[in-house]
Amino acid sequence: MSDSHPMADVAPEPGVRKPDPVLVANNLQRSFGGLQAVDIDHLEVQRHTVTSLIGPNGAGKTTLFNLLTGFDTPDFGEWHLNGGPLVGIAAFQVARRGMVRTFQLTRSLARLTVMDNMLVAAKDNKGEGLWGALTGGWHATEQANEDRATELLERFGLEHMANEFAGGLSGGQRKLLEMARALMMNPEVVMLDEPMAGVNPALTQSLLTHITGLRDAGKTVVFVEHDMDVVQEISDWVVVMAEGRVIAEGPPEAIAKNRAVIDAYLGEHHGEAAT
Amino acid sequence: MDWGSIFIDGILATIGPVTAAYAISAIGLNLQFGYAGLLNFGHVAFMLVGAYGMAITVDFGGPLWLGIIIGILVAMLLGFLLGLPTLRLRADYLAITTIAAAEAIRLVVRSSWAEPLTNGVFGIQGFADSFFSLNPFPPAELYGIGSLVVTGRKLWVMIVGWTIAALFVFVVHRLMKSPWGRVIKAIREDEDATTSLGKNVFAYKLQALMIGGAIGGVAGMILAIDQQNVTPDAYLPQITFILYVIVILGGAGTILGPIVGAVVFQFLFFTIDALMVNAQADIGWVGDLLTPAAAGQVKLVLVGLGMMVLMVFRPQGILGSREEALIDER
Structure with a gap:
């Protein structure tokens, strides 16, 4: 290096x-x-x-x-x-x-899916504001975030678990998820x-x-x-x-x-x- | 035993405005407790300030629509004031503060000191005339099938009440399916982790408390409008706990849980009630054994027993997901 x-x-x-x-x-x-x-x-x-x-x-x-x-x-x-x-x-x-x-x-975040664990970490989603949540218009951002989350989950070997509850992962998988989730924030x-x-x-x-x-x-x-x-x-x-x-x-x-x-x-x- | 009339009594209570009000209030509590994990043990206070905010405004000559807006604002303000000092602290501080505040508010409202505003223990009556003047049904006419009938007046409150309940179900559904709702659920799971992901946990919790409180305030108004009456002693602490029973029974953290919970709870409660009244009248030894006062207690014992059975066999509630309930916290 x-x-x-x-x-x-x-x-x-x-x-x-x-x-x-x-x-x-x-x-x-x-x-x-x-x-x-x-x-x-x-x-x-x-x-x-x-x-x-x-x-x-x-x-x-x-x-x-x-x-x-x-x-x-x-x-x-x-x-x-x-x-x-x-x-x-x-x-x-x-x-x-x-x-x-x-x-x-x-x-x-045990009772959220692995994918939701990833998405919650994404920055600047206007649907996270109360007004944005009610009025909509956040789906494009969400889709882009989902694509990025999928890439990261693939890198960490968790993509097959994306729709499982995070609480159902093994201890090691949770460590990987935590690291992948942190990266979601760039x-x-x-x-x-x-x-x-x-x-x-x-x-x-x-x-x-x-x-x-x-x-x-x-x-x-x-x-x-x-x-x-x-x-x-x-x-x-x-x-x-x-x-x-x-x-x-x-x-x-x-x-x-x-x-x-x-x-x-x-x-x-x-x-x-x-x- | 007249089984027909027992069930009709149960069903009438189940579809009535009181059930609608409980369902709405439970929707607010479910947002706070079921989704955000906030232990609000004083939810009845939001109903009280909502109802009084409306009644006092009308009492002082304001129009009803302004009273409704003020009631909602006061309920949100209460959420703000309760949340501000407690939501940065551990969860139990909110629990203690809300349960104490709810009783304190009720006692202040019924005190002679507050009489110029609240009319003390006598409460305020007749503030919803303009609501009933909008009633398209002749108030004394009976509507229904067979012996399952309600007056036009009742029907009007029922329709408005359940429509509002449906509206709030829709709003909460929309919120919880949004990224906002995801952050709220994340906070319920782990506040520190959610903070570490760059979310302002305090602000989200405050929002959930205030929105849930506003919904509770609307429920209080429907209860008050139905009776054309607000009195402080209609807002006893046990209402909060009945609401918890409803939320948990229906399934905490589910969209339709509060509705299902309210309907099932009210049906069981009033069917058992009618059953016992009937049994006292028709079965000799039951009448000897149970005074009407004792019957009220037995009814609560049976409800409590039902709750315990539910917790053993279906801890996630009627609509909750078993898979979700079985996940341990860590």
């Missing part, structure tokens, strides 16, 4: 500047009571990359996702998408501006919260292919993951969090050897006696 070249000169250190950041966060802080869940000085996400966010449980990864996508409000700090500030912007508007997220626990940045959690190895491979496919289609992917092997395989850049802070970032090879990362994952005394 030629896109990874610009990253070659970027130093692997926390908070480093990148040549073409799509997402920038400054001094972002969120605490729950006495717990400092997120405390980030500076973080940039390079455009057209797969950036993975790793860290032990409780490192603040999901909280960071919630903050960036407007699902939670920081105590302090600011962040931009494509230079546009996102402070005080409601979650649904963040999504419309091109940053779409998925959830750790899959959220399919997002610029896709934020995937543990897309590989609870998924069998065969499906993991298929999900990974889809994720790199997104990058190759010109999107920026940020995803949370625990499994280091997975991260090594597809990431262009890795950001490591522990106790709410970014403790390291860099290309996957550099991260694998990083002392601070090993300490954060295995505990500082792992070289001594196994417990």
Whole structure:
């Protein structure tokens, strides 16, 4: 991928500047009571990359996702998408501006069909307004959306399920549906919260292919993951969090050897006696 | 036992204006609860403010058509006021707020403080004269087949009531088949997911609450017009729960569910009622056992029992899809 070249000169250190950041966060802080869940000085996400966010449980990864996508409000700090500030912007508007997220626990709209799950994600359908719904005139948009949804469902191998209720899908199929649904919005940045959690190895491979496919289609992917092997395989850049802070970032090879990362994952005394 | 008259009593109640009003009100509740998943436990309040909005306007010298518009607007305003603080919060906040607001509104309306406007416990009468002056049927004439007859006055209210019910069925059908309706159903399934897809969940929920409320307001007006009378104690909390029974019985989240639910509920309710009145009169030991007051309770027990049986064997209601009902939430 030629896109990874610009990253070659970027130093692997926390908070480093990148040549073409799509997402920038400054001094972002969120605490729950006495717990400092997120405390980030500076973080940039390079455009057209797969950036993975790793860290032990409780490192603040999901909280960071919630903050960036407007699902939670920081105590302090600011962040931009494509230079546009996102402070005080409601979650649904963040999504419309091109940053779409998925959830750790899959959220399919169970009693809607797979096709309706896709269509509900489409943008700018005037039939979604009350007036448009009553007066009609939205069928052409709907047809175009359906065609696009069918294409996406084919890509994710779900086209034969289009008319089934989403609640009838298997866990893995729901993950695929959630990803396909997010793409229905034509997002610029896709934020995937543990897309590989609870998924069998065969499906993991298929999900990974889809994720790199997104990058190759010109999107920026940020995803949370625990499994280091997975991260090594597809990431262009890795950001490591522990106790709410970014403790390291860099290309996957550099991260694998990083002392601070090993300490954060295995505990500082792992070289001594196994417990 | 006169089975013929028992069934005729049941059928007359079933096709009457009260059933039409309940069906309409249930259409509004079904939009809120069945489609949008909003737990509105104070639906009767929308009926109350709709009926009073109309009656007070006429009482103060306004024309009936203006009263109807004001009634609808007041019902929508109530939905707006109830939704504004609660719809951003968890679902149960709306439930608590609506049930409390419904009782509070009824008590304020019947208080002596509000008497200049509402005439307190006595209510307002005779506001629908201009409605009945439009009646094309001679009011005292009887219409029907055999002993199944209604007066021309009743017939007029019935025709208008059921026509409005049909109109709302059409409107809700059109809404729910549109992309707007799809977003509403998506919100019922998962609010966060719908938000993540760029939909303003709060605005949609508010719209559903206000439209459902307006439909409830119209139902209140029909009930009031039929009796030419509004009194605060006609709007007790149990009406809300009868409406829930109707919606669930017919099938929550189905287009015709509220109509079917209202018809079946009213038929069973009044047939059982007539049956018990007959049994008390004709069968010695039943008359000894059941005082008229006790009979009213037994009737409710039987309705409750029927509901339980339905929930066990057909949890999706009469028109609901079994496949849909069996999908678990996650």
